Amino acid sequence: xxxxxxxxxxxxxxxxxxxxxxxxxxxxxxxxxxxxxxxxxxxxxxxxxxxxxxxxxxxxxxxxxxxxxxxxxxxxxxxxxxxxxxxxxxxxxxxxxxxxxxxxxxxxxxxxxxxxxxxxxxxxxxxxxxxxxxxxxxxxxxxxxxxxxxxxxxxxxxxxxxxxxxxxxxxxxxxxxxxxxxxxxxxxxxxxxxxxxxxxxxxxxxxxxxxxxxxxxxxxxxxxxxxxxxxxxxxxxxxxxxxxxxxxxxxxxxxxxxxxxxxxxxxxxxxxxxxxxxxxxxxxxxxxxxxxxxxxxxxxxxxxxxxxxxxxxxxxxxxxxxxxxxxxxxxxxxxxxxxxxxxxxxxxxxxxxxxxxxxxxxxxxxxxxxxxxxxxxxxxxxxxxxxxxxxxxxxxxxxxxxxxxx
Amino acid sequence: xxxxxxxxxxxxxxxxxxxxxxxxxxxxxxxxxxxxxxxxxxxxxxxxxxxxxxxxxxxxxxxxxxxxxxxxxxxxxxxxxxxxxxxxxxxxxxxxxxxxxxxxxxxxxxxxxxxxxxxxxxxxxxxxxxxxxxxxxxxxxxxxxxxxxxxxxxxxxxxxxxxxxxxxxxxxxxxxxxxxxxxxxxxxxxxxxxxxxxxxxxxxxxxxxxxxxxxxxxxxxxxxxxxxxxxxxxxxxxxxxxxxxxxxxxxxxxxxxxxxxxxxxxxxxxxxxxxxxxxxxxxxxxxxxxxxxxxxxxxxxxxxxxxxxxxxxxxxxxxxxxxxxxxxxxxxxxxxxxxxxxxxxxxxxxxxxxxxxxxxxxxxxxxxxxxxxxxxxxxxxxxx
Numbered sequence: 001x002x003x004x005x006x007x008x009x010x011x012x013x014x015x016x017x018x019x020x021x022x023x024x025x026x027x028x029x030x031x032x033x034x035x036x037x038x039x040x041x042x043x044x045x046x047x048x049x050x051x052x053x054x055x056x057x058x059x060x061x062x063x064x065x066x067x068x069x070x071x072x073x074x075x076x077x078x079x080x081x082x083x084x085x086x087x088x089x090x091x092x093x094x095x096x097x098x099x100x101x102x103x104x105x106x107x108x109x110x111x112x113x114x115x116x117x118x119x120x121x122x123x124x125x126x127x128x129x130x131x132x133x134x135x136x137x138x139x140x141x142x143x144x145x146x147x148x149x150x151x152x153x154x155x156x157x158x159x160x161x162x163x164x165x166x167x168x169x170x171x172x173x174x175x176x177x178x179x180x181x182x183x184x185x186x187x188x189x190x191x192x193x194x195x196x197x198x199x200x201x202x203x204x205x206x207x208x209x210x211x212x213x214x215x216x217x218x219x220x221x222x223x224x225x226x227x228x229x230x231x232x233x234x235x236x237x238x239x240x241x242x243x244x245x246x247x248x249x250x251x252x253x254x255x256x257x258x259x260x261x262x263x264x265x266x267x268x269x270x271x272x273x274x275x276x277x278x279x280x281x282x283x284x285x286x287x288x289x290x291x292x293x294x295x296x297x298x299x300x301x302x303x304x305x306x307x308x309x310x311x312x313x314x315x316x317x318x319x320x321x322x323x324x325x326x327x328x329x330x331x332x333x334x335x336x337x338x339x340x341x342x343x344x345x346x347x348x349x350x351x352x353x354x355x356x357x358x359x360x361x362x363x364x365x366x367x368x369x370x371x372x373x374x375x376x377x378x379x380x381x382x383x384x385x386x387x388x389x390x391x392x393x394x395x396x397x398x399x400x401x402x403x404x405x406x
Numbered sequence: 407x408x409x410x411x412x413x414x415x416x417x418x419x420x421x422x423x424x425x426x427x428x429x430x431x432x433x434x435x436x437x438x439x440x441x442x443x444x445x446x447x448x449x450x451x452x453x454x455x456x457x458x459x460x461x462x463x464x465x466x467x468x469x470x471x472x473x474x475x476x477x478x479x480x481x482x483x484x485x486x487x488x489x490x491x492x493x494x495x496x497x498x499x500x501x502x503x504x505x506x507x508x509x510x511x512x513x514x515x516x517x518x519x520x521x522x523x524x525x526x527x528x529x530x531x532x533x534x535x536x537x538x539x540x541x542x543x544x545x546x547x548x549x550x551x552x553x554x555x556x557x558x559x560x561x562x563x564x565x566x567x568x569x570x571x572x573x574x575x576x577x578x579x580x581x582x583x584x585x586x587x588x589x590x591x592x593x594x595x596x597x598x599x600x601x602x603x604x605x606x607x608x609x610x611x612x613x614x615x616x617x618x619x620x621x622x623x624x625x626x627x628x629x630x631x632x633x634x635x636x637x638x639x640x641x642x643x644x645x646x647x648x649x650x651x652x653x654x655x656x657x658x659x660x661x662x663x664x665x666x667x668x669x670x671x672x673x674x675x676x677x678x679x680x681x682x683x684x685x686x687x688x689x690x691x692x693x694x695x696x697x698x699x700x701x702x703x704x705x706x707x708x709x710x711x712x713x714x715x716x717x718x719x720x721x722x723x724x725x726x727x728x729x730x731x732x733x734x735x736x737x738x739x740x741x742x743x744x745x746x747x748x749x750x751x752x753x754x755x756x757x758x759x760x761x762x763x764x765x766x767x768x769x770x771x772x773x774x775x776x777x778x779x780x781x782x783x784x785x786x787x788x789x790x
Contacts, residue, residue: 001415001475001703001707003407003703003704003707005407072407260787278788284779285775285779287788288779288783288788291723291778291783291784291787292701292727292778293727295701295704296698296700296701299700299703300696300697300700303699303703310410322692322693322697325693326697389686392685392686393685393686395692396689400661400692402668402669402685402688403679
């Protein structure tokens, strides 16, 4: 039993820290510090830097360009990126579609896609949710009909984050509408976003940003060679994708980074009575409770990693639902603490996209740039990637043995 | 980083789990109720036979060299089966104090503690002191070649069964000063000492001591005069880590009992388990138990830290989490059992009384948040 990192693991952490310090471009660092997020070109540039170091795809097998790290090293690497902060390798590419391709794809698909997925020459987005298929994903309707050596796609995806930047989409489509169970008629397709008939329309979210989109398909022809695995087995690949590499899902480092910034602001923020916010008992109590929760979450994540290391399994580990559930909650709590520490100076809408650039912020407002944006942007954390209620269903069924019907 | 138990630790876990399931649960509640001093003789002998009574002591002192992780294994199993026999009070807590304060004296005692012939106790808490460790009013003054002690101690764990008592008393300073606290060994038959045994709500039997000008020889002083505070704090931190693990075990049993109950209890034409609102509550309980388990482990390994403040931060953080998890899981277990949950018919009611006591024992969440606060929070992130 040894909860602290070994000397080797600590040396690795130092190496990662030094690499980020020496290689993260200054404009990315400054922008992230101000806004709490990244522009698409910054994500691309940084992932190329990581890829040239061999660090873009931490958990991929060495034969596909992975660095051969242990689970603990991968955890350390991700936490260091989040806390720095520096962009994480794009999750759609590295955690989602990449592993599906190297596990279920053909040799040709592997050599065609994997290097470009790793380097982010090809940016992938995820075409799963639809207007009628959110938490009940298997209800999806977007259809793919065989026509010669192509599929013809019609339908609509929604909440397609980063589709406006994407070169490709990995999508779940219905290839057999008559299958006896709705999960059985679904296939997993790779769709070139430049194909005629695809229309991407922005959805602006409550943080004022354009992260996500609706994507419409009007007779879009996709070569049959872009099918991954077997037709009508897409649901299995989707479950594999959603279950793989979820131990980083708690994103403890992200919350810690927000906490760092909240405390930094609280040290200078005055409060009623002449003290600073950092001395306010109510504020301190919230911050302390959050620290405790984050420590518990961190150890829970490491325990799950350790157990998976000792008992490897292809099946998703339901215990990682704890990490998603509490991880999302602490991301929100830390974002809220940050917004509260910033106070009214976070009020001016600060447009990082310069879409609404006529919003001239009055002179003299010392803006805590990004604090309010971070707070709003954290709200969907308990909704995406399996809403908190879905995580509780998973724990109830897979761990506690409750059934849908008695 | 490695969370795996060694082979020996895995064997210990199996053995203690078996021992507890054979002897405790509701049967243990009944046998504890029949004792006057809080120690069930047969079970205490069983612990001696398994080596549990000598487990936390160093091998050179005649113990079995178990560390905080072994204690965590034992206490989690004890919590699962609601063990009321005072292992923490009679073995671990006074042992940790002596180990820090006077290892030679501990070495003399260990053989008899390990066989179960000797039950130790630390009499420290005073009425009204709440959780403030340095709040010691009981006083000891030099008198010729010895000492005279006067004062009152309460809630002495294992205090009714103990045949060796260690008592904290103030030899200098004001009533909440950390400096000036000393520890004395007080014979149980010392003139002027009276003991009253009483039960707590969790079913444990403890004692109150009154010391009325108790005369002790010079050799009764344990360790250096006035210097006991940091050893005392270490001992209490050790015991705190232990009951954090106990809380994990107890809440785990309550969770499983609740899930089983919901699957069998029929209402509105079917089992209660079909209601999602109850399923989700159980899922939240599961998260609470696992988060507490993580922090109980953190507490255990932090006991070995060189840096005293780091240890104190970790123990306090763990106690905050374990207290809140115990409250959430315990109260919901009772709620979902309905009427039967508030009776003493099922183990769950007894466990709830214990976890409610654990929340407060050695400092409640508010106290430990305040201590964590004073120490600047985890990693001293909120310090000066």
